[in-house]
Amino acid sequence: MVSSSPLLTLPATIAWKEDALYLLDQTRLPHESVVERVRTVEEVWRGIHELRVRGAPAIGVAGAYGLCVAMQPARDGSREAFYAALEQHAAYLDTARPTAVNLSWALRRMTQAAQRSDAVDAEALYQVMVAEASKIHQEDQAICKGIGVHGLPLITPGSGVLTHCNAGALATTGLGTATAPLYLAHQNGVAFRVFADETRPLLQGARLTAFELQQAGLDVTLITDGMAASMMAQGLVDVVIVGTDRVAANGDFANKIGTLGVAVAARYFNLPFYVACPSSTLDLQTARGADIVIEERSDGEVTHLGGRSIAPPDIKVRNPAFDVTPNELVTGFITERGIVRAPFGKNLAALFVSDGGAL
Numbered sequence: 386m387v388s389s390s391p392l393l394t395l396p397a398t399i400a401w402k403e404d405a406l407y408l409l410d411q412t413r414l415p416h417e418s419v420v421e422r423v424r425t426v427e428e429v430w431r432g433i434h435e436l437r438v439r440g441a442p443a444i445g446v447a448g449a450y451g452l453c454v455a456m457q458p459a460r461d462g463s464r465e466a467f468y469a470a471l472e473q474h475a476a477y478l479d480t481a482r483p484t485a486v487n488l489s490w491a492l493r494r495m496t497q498a499a500q501r502s503d504a505v506d507a508e509a510l511y512q513v514m515v516a517e518a519s520k521i522h523q524e525d526q527a528i529c530k531g532i533g534v535h536g537l538p539l540i541t542p543g544s545g546v547l548t549h550c551n552a553g554a555l556a557t558t559g560l561g562t563a564t565a566p567l568y569l570a571h572q573n574g575v576a577f578r579v580f581a582d583e584t585r586p587l588l589q590g591a592r593l594t595a596f597e598l599q600q601a602g603l604d605v606t607l608i609t610d611g612m613a614a615s616m617m618a619q620g621l622v623d624v625v626i627v628g629t630d631r632v633a634a635n636g637d638f639a640n641k642i643g644t645l646g647v648a649v650a651a652r653y654f655n656l657p658f659y660v661a662c663p664s665s666t667l668d669l670q671t672a673r674g675a676d677i678v679i680e681e682r683s684d685g686e687v688t689h690l691g692g693r694s695i696a697p698p699d700i701k702v703r704n705p706a707f708d709v710t711p712n713e714l715v716t717g718f719i720t721e722r723g724i725v726r727a728p729f730g731k732n733l734a735a736l737f738v739s740d741g742g743a744l
C-alpha cells in the first residue's frame with residue numbers, strides 16, 4: 386500500500402482494502418515502517434489514542450473507516466440493531482482524542498449518511514458507510530492539494546519556512562496541510578529551506594516532519610523547540626506555516642503544544658504566520674479558543690524520553706498536548722478554497738457556511 390502521491394515515497398498512512406483497515410504505525414517511525422491491520426473497534430480506539438495514527442485529518446479518516454470496522458458484526462442483523470450499535474460505537478470512538486475536531490466531524494458525517502439512507506437492510510447500510518468513508522478519504526486528498534495550490538505563492542525562492550509538529554503527509558492521507566505548499570514548491574523547482582521544530586514531548590517534528598521532508602528530497606533542518614526564536618532573530622525564517630486541530634469561529638485555533646510560543650515569536654520578529662486549515666478542521670460551533678477542550682496526556686510522556694527517565698521521580702508534571710493561539714497572531718488561514726484573512730469571524734464563515742463546509 387503506497388502513498389496517494391508520486392511526490393511521496395512513504396507507505397499510505399491509512400488504507401482500506403477488501404473490508405479491512407490498515408494503519409501505518411507512526412509511533413515506530415522513522416526507524417521502522419510497519420503497517421498493521423486493525424480488526425476491532427477497540428483496536429481502532431487504541432490506534433487513535435496511542436497516536437499510531439495521528440494528525441487531525443488522518444484521525445478523521447481513521448475514525449470514518451474505524452466505524453465501518455466497528456459495524457462489521459452488525460451487517461447480518463436488523464436495521465434497528467444496526468442503528469443502535471452505530472450510535473454506541475460512534476460515541477465510543479469519539480472519546481479516543483478530544484481536541485482534533487475532525488474525529489467528531491467524520492463520525493457525525495458517517496452516522497448521518499446511514500441515518501439518511503433508505504438502504505433496505507443492515508448489509509446495505511454498511512455499504513453506505515463504506516462509501517461515505519471512502520468519500521471522506523478522497524476529499525482529504527483533494528483538500529490537501531487545494532491547500533498546496535493556495536499556499537504555493539508563499540514559498541519564494543531562497544526563503545526559509547518554519548513549521549511545528551507534523552502537519553505533513555503523515556498527518557493526512559495526502560500531501561499534508563502545512564507541508565502541501567512545500568511539496569508543490571519543491572516539485573516546481575523552487576529552492577527553499579525548512580526548519581522543523583522537534584516538538585516535545587512526542588517529537589512529531591523530529592520523527593515525522595524531518596523524516597518525510599527528507600525522504601521527499603526537501604532541504605530540511607531539524608531544530609529543538611527552543612531554537613525557533615533564535616532562527617528568526619538570525620533572519621533565517623521568512624514565513625511560519627503550521628497545522629491545526631480545531632479552528633474556532635473567531636479564528637482562534639488549537640495546535641500542538643508550543644505553537645503559541647512560535648506565533649508570539651513570529652509576531653515579535655514581524656514574520657507572517659499562516660495556519661493550514663482544511664474545512665474539516667473548522668468548528669463554527671465553537672465560538673472562541675477558550676472553549677476548545679485541550680487533551681491532557683500522561684506524565685510519562687514528559688518525564689521519559691525513548692523509554693528512559695529524564696526527570697526526578699515524583700516530580701509534578703503538566704502535559705497539555707495542544708495550546709490555543711489567539712486569532713490576532715494569525716496572518717491567514719490557508720484553506721482549500723483560498724487564503725482567509727482578518728476579520729476571521731466573518732471571512733471563515735463566508736468561505737464555508739454557504740454550502741455546508743467540506744468539498
Ligand code: MRU
Nearest residue numbers: 439440441552556562628629641
Ligand atoms: O498529537 P498529534 O500528533 O495528533 O498532533 C498533531 C498536530 O498538532 C498537527 O499540527 C495537527 O493535527 C494538524 S495535522 C494536518
